[in-house]
Amino acid sequence: MKAKDFMITDVIAANETDTVKRVLEIFVNRRISGMPILDKDRHIIGVVSDGDILRGIQPKDASVFNYLLTVSYRAEKLEKIVEELKDHPVLNLAKKRGIVTVHEEDEIEEVVNILAKHRFKKIPVLNDEKQVVGVISRGDVLRTVHSTLLDAL
Secondary structure, eight states: OBGGGTOBOSOOOEETTOBHHHHHHHHHHHTOSEEEEEOTTSBEEEEEEHHHHHHHHOOOEEEEEOSSOEEEEEOSOHHHHHHHHTTSBGGGTSBOSSOOOEETTSBHHHHHHHHHHHTOSEEEEEOTTSBEEEEEEHHHHHHHIIIIIIHHO
């Protein structure tokens, strides 16, 4: 079975100019935790996850040192960080290098290997033109295994 046989073709994606605020709205409204970022030709230029957003808004600690005492404190409030970050391009927080994908003609075994090896929740599927044509989640693989392989045994 090939990736194209069980991938989701209705890909929810961000574009290169989407802001952190816009991506958060999509995450919340569509109940998803990550998505590819595509250029105008549907080529993948990044991947952003809820973890990337959380790391971006994480309050930073600051420390004051002297010879007798070190004092750590929360240097920024979350509200201030979110206010400053919300209009930034989400591409600033996204993974842009080393993006792992599969090809639509890859066999299910290859998809399983990649998802398991990298512990990804989902993976983009590309065509011969390197355009994103689908996405496969761990759940998609398990549903396929259940409906096709287990039923055949």
